Amino acid sequence: MLAPVKPDERERLRAQAIDIHALYTAHWHYLVRLAVLLVDDIASAEDVVQDAFVALHRRSADLRDPDAALGYLRTSVVNQARSVLRRRHTVRKHLKVAEPEATAPADHDVLLRDEHRAALRAVNSLPRHQREVLVLRYWSGLSEREIAEALGITAGSVKSAASRGLAALHKVLGGES
Known part of the structure; x- marks a missing residue:
């Protein structure tokens, strides 16, 4: 750039x-x-x-x-x-x-439902590379090409990390979406 x-x-x-x-x-x-x-x-x-x-x-x-x-x-x-x-x-x-x-704010637990906290814990437990790809893809809404540019990796690596990260999340969260 x-x-x-x-x-x-x-x-x-x-x-x-x-x-x-x-x-x-x-x-x-x-x-x-x-x-x-x-x-x-x-x-x-x-x-x-x-x-x-x-x-x-x-x-x-x-x-x-x-x-x-x-x-x-x-x-x-x-x-x-x-x-x-x-x-x-x-x-x-x-x-x-x-x-x-x-220390979390007093209303933190009220604002985040149990499944959100579980999902955040699961995402935080992922390896750095997978966590970055999933955050950029699903939270930031970036395309595979944009993620590859942001992280300095290939589009294939983005696909692989996303697939592995989603599989790990699926396993940890028990198949809930």
Whole structure:
């Protein structure tokens, strides 16, 4: 998506500059919800999304197609979420101390029905690759091609991960849909 831009081309592209404020207003909630599904922590998810917007701002002049900005943000959120999870794993491994559990809001149990909590637990128990594919496919509604671009994998890998993830969910949830 990002490629070096020649200096004379840079001026032409500035004319079609990316409206980051409009992107932020329109897609911030969506991207935070996506990040929460990947990192399972609202504060970290908000940080991930904020970092993605900062990266877009820094590299906006290098983005050849302003229409690709949302795809860039989505890919950035997925990659940042992976980094957060890697850092957590490393900290836990070396310090042998688990992070304290975040306290859910008082109305959390009322808002989420039992089957939703079971489904979320099942999705969170999937391997990272399968979880990312299923979240991008069924929650974000992306096509296989878009998922492949966001994750940097082939469409065949997307199909395989989705199939294996769905089979694992079917097994854990006892065939309920």
